[in-house]
Amino acid sequence: MARRDEAGSWTVVPDERRRLPGRGAYVHRHTGCVESAVARRAVVRALRLTAPVAVDLAEVLRHSTEQRG
Template identity: 65%
Template sequence: MSGRTHVRACPERTCVGCRKRAAKHELLRVIAVAGACVPDPRSSLPGRGAYLHPDSGCLDLAVRRRAFPRAFRLTGTLDTEALREQVTAGPDSAPAS
C-alpha cells in the first residue's frame, strides 16, 4: 500500500445561466419534454440534460440568453413555467406533477 488517501473526484457541470462551473450535486438538472423545460431533481429521467443553479437569477439569465434550446439542440422557445415553479419553491420541495 502506498499510504495515499483515495479522494473521489466530484463531477462538475456548467450552469447554463451564469456559465459558472459547480459540483453536479449543487445544480438542478433540466430536460426538455414536449416543448417544456422540466426539472429533474433526481437526475433519473432519460434525455439530454442541462444544468442550472436552483436560483431565479440564473434561470432569468438562461431564458434571456436562450440557453435552453441551445443546450437541448432544439429550435424555437421552450416553456419554463414548471422549472420556474421548482426554482422559486426551493430545493427541498417535491417536483410538480
C-alpha cells in the first residue's frame, strides 16, 4: 500500500491484514526481494504510481527485518 505525504513523495507501508484502502502489491518479506523489487521498479508498476517517483521503503524494510526476528 502506498501513501502520499504533503511533499508529494510516496511511502510504501506494510498492510499484513490487507485492510487499508487503495491498491496494494505483494512483496516477499526477505530484504533482498524488497530491494530487487525496488530496483526493477516492480513496486511502482504494481501500485500504478506515476513515474518518475521516489518511493521510500524504509517502513517495509523495517517491518521485514522485525518479522524475520
